[in-house]
Amino acid sequence: MATRRNPEPALVTLRVLAAALAVAFLVGVGPAVAQQPSGSNPTAMSVTEEGLLRELDRVQGRITIPDGKLAVLEQPQGRDYRRFHEGWLPWIAGIAILAMIVAIGVYYFVRGPIRLRRGEESGPTILRFDAFERFTHWMTATSFILLALTGLNYVFGKRLLMPLFGPGAFAEWSQWAKYAHNFLAWPFIIGVLLMLALWVKDNVPDRYDLAWLKAGGGLFGGEEPPSARFNAGQKLIFWSVVIGGAALSVSGILMVFPFALTGIGGMQTAQYVHSIVAAILIAIMIAHIYIGTIGMEGAWNAMGSGQVDLDWARHHHPVWVADQVDRRLDSAAAPAE
């Protein structure tokens, strides 16, 4: 304070006056203090709720029961959790998913599906995904779709379904949805790990990616730039699944084993991460489902029978086809040696 360094005479006078007033006040209140039975205030040193909340942001003590998490007397963070869960989350998830559906709808009606070219449907085929790759894809896909629906039920069920079914039937469905969500988590986790192992080598960024992204993959006009087994768009899908799936798996496992590895703060954070990542990944997967089905003729075969038309493959993944052909020629040449 400036006054402390160089006290002005007027301020000194003021301070003396204030001191005199304070003494007079203390003398005046003195008898009231003395009226206390013990003559002192035993709460003077005691902990107060506000003090603890200010210092520690939650009130925690000692308990004599085994359940350690119950030592928290008060956690105001519950309010943030509530604000997120009832305020932010429905909007974030709703907007992410609806915006994606609207965007795809507009794209479909403006540009329509990516058509087959002449000769891309009845020529010789090439194996794009073998049986194990397709199994992995569909195991992950099925569990993801069911996890997404049962997960969305936690957020939107009471808002959309409960008014239709009534509380009893909705609660029954939600109970089964919860079981399904907990159990389908495991095939999903295994699926993501398998996909990582199967496809990571084909999803490392390469020299074709930048050109592909610059041209928007030919989705908005122009020719589709060449790509190896996976183009930059597919790589983005792959990495969203791997990174998003990892975030969902870790946060999900924390929730399936509540309080096993973390306290209440960690449990709340796990929910924040799980729900936001899930909303974003659902939106991304809607785009992926679109392009794999009605969005692109010929794409379904890749994950259906696993065989795609050779011309179709040359059109969309020329570098990959060239590699495959080379490899086949090599192996064909091998026995002759």
Place this chain on the structure above:
Amino acid sequence: MARMKFLCDANRCIECNACVTACKNEHDVPWGIQRRRVITLNDGKPGERSVSVSCMHCTDAPCAAVCPVDCFYRTDDGLILHSKDLCIGCGYCFYACPFGAPQYPRVGNFGSRGKMDKCTFCAGGPEPDSTEAEYVKYGRNRLAEGKLPLCASMCSTKSLLAGDGEVLEEIYRTRVATRGYGSGLWGWRTAYGDTAES
């Protein structure tokens, strides 16, 4: 109708845990479920205080807000009760509750939670009053018998009080005026959004 509340006078609580025992016994609360508990703050240090806490039956209940199946309801007495028929055991209410009141029996695989259990203010649940069905799920309905919660009734130092909020506030105010000090109404601001003079 009265607005029922709990009040724990931390200057009187001696951490005897009689409230916990009374609750457990009255409602046949299973192992691992803790409808009420006593927490000691600053244990062994000057200024140590113990507080008995359970569901506070909040005015704007966070548990009810975050419940994905809307299993909570408010009674005419201002109590927050819930239906175990609707509860799916998701655990959200525990994350939202400022007091850690909701409890879950462990069932089945992993950390699977069964139907949530919590303090009912000895007022049962949605089943008809004082029926076997109500007792099995929620414990005894003392309010229907014209009695107040057993935890507070059995408190030896009358630290824990349960009943009409206005009456509790009046009792506490008188205490503070008589002894010349108080240590705050633990949890009242969080639960009821207001607090009497300490």
